[in-house]
Amino acid sequence: MAATNGAHLLLETARDLGVEICFANPGTTELTLVDALDSVPEIRPVLGLFEGVCTGAADGYSRVSGKTALTLLHLGPGFANGIANLHNARRARSSIINLIGDHATWHLPYDAPLTSDIESLARPVSQAVIRLADVATLSADVTHAVALAMSAPGSIVTLIVPTDIMDAPAAANRSPALAAREQYRIPSPDEIADRAKAIPADADVIFLLGGSGALHEGAIRAAGRVADKIGARLLMESYPRIVDLGGDLPRLERLAYFPQDVIAQLGDATIVLVGAKTPVSYFGYEGQPSQLVSDEKLVILAEDNECGATALELLYERLKERSSSPSSPPPSARIRSNDLTPDEIVEELIVQLPEGAIISLEGSTLGGPFLRESYRAARHRVMTNTGGAIGQGLPCAVGASLGAPGARIVSLQSDGSAQYTLQSLWTMARENLPIIIVMAANHRYGILQTELKRADADLSLPAIETLTRLDNPKTDWTALAQGYGVAAIRATNSQEFAAALKRGFSHDGPLLIQAELP
Structure with missing residues (x-):
């Protein structure tokens, strides 16, 4: 249908340029865009309960699919809630366009409570920040944004969309054709x-x-x-x-x-x-x-x-062939144990991992052991935390599942960083995504303790214990998951973990395994 206002024109332009999904946590300034999404059904809206879930999911979606994702965020503070995972996405060279609602241009001089300097917030994580100023140039601005985001190797573009521009009448979709996507340069x-x-x-x-x-x-x-x-x-x-x-x-x-x-x-x-x-x-x-x-x-x-x-x-x-080549050492014999350790978790995952699975990996507890042994598993793909801002693993799993329909997703997650974006579980349940979350529950900030040990610090000192241990109280991840609508199992030994993992790979929807580690 022909666009009726700026919001329709924006979304129809994005649709015509190949955009298929929008990870959203909207507010009052985005209501016209929310309404317009019903008129552009080719762009799938996915709700996240926290902006960091939206930006992390957009990152995972782009990494897996190679396509551009939209986020829809509420003013400067809403965007600020999502910046950490945009930092990771920028490091991953993901293709993302942030739509940030803003007050009507005529309302900005009154400095209402949610008024902020959005440009300054967005610039560090964006290749370009574009404020839409006129519905007559809106389609060209969106086309430019998509071209930048899609150019190899990918980038983040932020569009600031004032409510009066979204509400302005637009008679027709006048989107210009998108120039050919800039591909990876071919060296001669x-x-x-x-x-x-x-x-x-x-x-x-x-x-x-x-x-x-x-x-x-x-x-x-x-x-x-x-x-x-x-x-x-x-x-x-x-x-x-x-x-x-x-x-x-x-x-x-x-x-x-x-x-x-x-x-x-x-x-x-x-x-x-x-x-x-x-x-x-x-x-x-x-x-x-x-x-x-x-x-x-x-x-x-x-x-x-x-x-x-x-x-x-x-x-x-x-290159000229050399006479000798280093040989890879043969895999060493592995003695299985019923104790639940990171190595046992990884060993069982390698046994059960199906062809074409995608791993969203966050945390050193399982990350190091898995990447050491992953060559022995069936063909799969692995995403990691490229920028070090924690809270990336769970939302990236959401985006990966939506970007690769039919693939089994495994989120290898540390329990400290999972606290940052645990709202991802709700989106997993709502969208019924086939994700297994393996929660490495050692109830501590493991990497921080490792760094402190390297500095010869005494981990038993009261202040260090207070700031690195998460066992008073221990998080009940099975209860949290079930509260968000995700099935959950607690595993305390390798036999229980193997059974839980098998159930997860046959389960219709998400499943969390709380792996209790020493």
Whole structure:
């Protein structure tokens, strides 16, 4: 139907440009957009009870589907509630357009209670911030926003939508055609030949894959051929946006977390970056370097906006085969136990994980063990917390499920970070999403305790206990999940966990497993 006002025109333009979903937590300034969504049924509205759920879900949806997601947020304070997960999404180079309602332009001078500087809030997590100023240019503004968000490797754009612009009459949808999506740049053979000159012919080489264009099947297989030809090792970034793993894919080591571990892992090898950034320390530690590989040991084969698979294939043609290749150590024999530990959880997940599953991973308790062993599982994909702002795992699982209908989603979640966006459970239940949440319930901030131990702190000191232990009282995750409408099971040993996981993979809808850890 023809647009009747600015809100209709905005949504119809977005629809015509391929947008299919809107994660929303609207308020009074967005009422016209809410009403218009009924007239544009091709854009699916998904309600989140907290803005951080909406922005995190948009991130997961974009990572999995490769499409652009809308969020609909209420003024500056509502947007501020979602900024943490937009920080993660920016690091993941997700394609998101935030629609932020604002007061009518004629009302702004009166400084009403919810008036704020939205531009300043949005700028740090947005490639562009566009305030809609006239219904006559609205369609062109939306088209520009979609083009920016879709341009490889993806970005966040924020549209500020005042109520008077949304209410303004619009006679017809005048959306211009969207220019062809900017694809990943294809490096030329001459460029790769020039970059390849810096790769030593007789020294250890490590290929570090990352970004948004080098961790998919094509690039990983090409990297495997290169590694076999010259005896190189393959690593992925510590926190990949989304990576294909398992099955018959070449094995990827995960780049270590702590700086001294990274330095030991990389040794004296030349590091070839394929879509990845230069390894740096996650935090600054006294006596440790911030940049963990010297410039003379770095080679950039492909930037994040370049096609990593093409770069690797062109490199393969130029490289001379070396006489020896390092062999991967065979998997060690694993003795199963009935004690419920992170290793047992991971082992059972590897046994049961179905082909095509997607893992939303947040937290070191299960994250490290899983990424260490994931190569033994069936083919799957893994999303991680790219920006370190916690509260990302559960909403990302929501978005992943909506972005990949039919896929089984597993959220490997730590109990401390889950508290930030536990409202995601309600959206999972409402949308009846096939998500298994494995809640690693150790009732503490594990990573913080690890960092404190590294600093030789005494974890038994009263203030440290107060700020790192979550066992007084212990969270009853099964009760919380059931309160939000999600089925839940408590597992205290590996046998109970195996049964719960089996039930989850056959369950119609979400299921939470509270895995009680020591």
